[in-house]
Amino acid sequence: MKIYRYEENPLLTPADVIPFHDGFEVIGAFNAGIAKFNDEVLMLLRVAERPISDDPKIVKAPVYNLETETIDLIELRKDDSQYDFTDPRVVRDITQSTGFAYLTSISYIRIARSKDGRRFTIDDKPFVYPSGCLETLGIEDPRVTQIGDTYYIYYSAVSPVGIGESMVSTKDFVEVTPHGMIFCPDNKDVLIFPEKVNGKYYALHRPTVKSIGSPEIWIAESENLVHWGNHKHLIGLREAAWDCGRIGGGAVPIRTDKGWLELYHGASLEHRYCMGAALMDLNDPTKVIARSDMPILEPEADYEKNGFFGDVVFSCGALVEGDTVKMYYGAADTSMACAELSLQEILDSLTYI
């Protein structure tokens, strides 16, 4: 498959973003939801800011304080045997069997704008910032579904009680209407289809299960985009394949003649994240009809292999113009990049089930 990575890649890096918080450094400008608004391409960037620590023995974990509306810094000593600091993204409490206790950075959503889809200018201020008790550890990995003149923006809401998916909407990228948490913890990687199918809205989602099962893609239906039900398991892991560790939806499903095309991410057990594709029935998206055996994009460029968390390509949005899929993606949990692929080549590469 021909892949055209933009010469401008990475399109945005942390160095391009001025920190919003005093005493913080931007460590990620990545995993952006993508929208076309008027004559511009908008990246709804996940910006991750990390408190600067003057003492290498101390890790400062940021937690948004709802009362003071500022960020508290929890100081953790690296020699504290209760904590495990080996994953740069999180601090684990070794007395807990799973999961993490703190994040090492706090994320919010900031807009970058472009006329040509290649050169972006970043807004000075956050667009969506953590609010409420379900977002005190940040908001991450936004996706955008445009339905009519409304843009629905949904993202992982992280707090000490779990990671769920919350949604807001806007018509102008200025005024924002909150819609609450649409998928309760543990859930992320929600992708709302851009139109109703047979009278119902559909969304992909990715529960993270503890009792039994794996991090796989499910589908749900809705009448109003806020309340979701009739959950069905949709796409599973594949043993010994590039997507054997975890999978989740990536870009908003694309309507094609052949079916609904989903560009999804899959990770190996070694946490190498690639992008693949799956095709759902046009009239019943709860039926998967085809899937890519091999990734359509793998971390190969330096900015994809090396960064805050390397060997990651992770798309949260794509634009389609004729046969061209402009797949924007986070690279190495650090930067934003874009690659163009042929829609027909993606469809031709799929194995029908």
Next chain:
Amino acid sequence: MKIYRYEENPLLTPADVIPFHDGFEVIGAFNAGIAKFNDEVLMLLRVAERPISDDPKIVKAPVYNLETETIDLIELRKDDSQYDFTDPRVVRDITQSTGFAYLTSISYIRIARSKDGRRFTIDDKPFVYPSGCLETLGIEDPRVTQIGDTYYIYYSAVSPVGIGESMVSTKDFVEVTPHGMIFCPDNKDVLIFPEKVNGKYYALHRPTVKSIGSPEIWIAESENLVHWGNHKHLIGLREAAWDCGRIGGGAVPIRTDKGWLELYHGASLEHRYCMGAALMDLNDPTKVIARSDMPILEPEADYEKNGFFGDVVFSCGALVEGDTVKMYYGAADTSMACAELSLQEILDSLTYI
């Protein structure tokens, strides 16, 4: 608090239930949802049946086969070091960090009927039996919410892809209409309020989270009982208390003058399950206004302390007549029992927040 345990307790035990499956033994008739229908009290029993193993070195794990519509038995050797058999309820795969690989029994829902609420006659056949790929490991812990002349019955649906909550409805306890999975994995202990509050349906639910957080009670809203959203965290664990390990809703919320009364279960870190109470605002059930410091019922009787999984009282339904709360409950994951408490005494015992 005065607690009147019925002299007839346990009201039903596994010995009272003829196995539905040849070659199986009933090991549990417990955690029943409760309904009043015509002039009878109905227990919607969770009946757990275990394959009889002639070889003490072999554990047979039952899995419902959708194609043959019979139960496959996976034979596991007790000396296989890949598996951990210490919890009698499940088989764990020690190569997985959390959760279980198989259940040692398969559960379904069977009705027991009574004129006096004490002496029950059990139907010959299952009422709701596993169906579809989300229920191949069984269906568990039903609750029943009556709205008008319709009874909504919802239960944990267990399969290799997760434990979620699925719902059916009936008007006559003969014909059953399926409504699909209303809360995706990991979730259980759903309790739908018996009427709309300010124009919306509400339900308690209990996500089991892996990334961050604890097994605690959340609340969601709906317009149609099938699609749920606006999830909010409602009631948390309390350190060093009887409900420090895990909590979940128990009986359908009871409308009182003081607020919505929820009888919920809480477990200690040692898996001792008690029943407690919480009170939500009558006009806004997302607000908790009071909670019991001490359990309202603890495992004390022999049939509560000893059984398949001892030291458990676990209510899935109660009936209220005047000041009397008839709280039916599963005892020791084995049998059904009932205790009467005073509604006023429960309310008086609560500590307002």
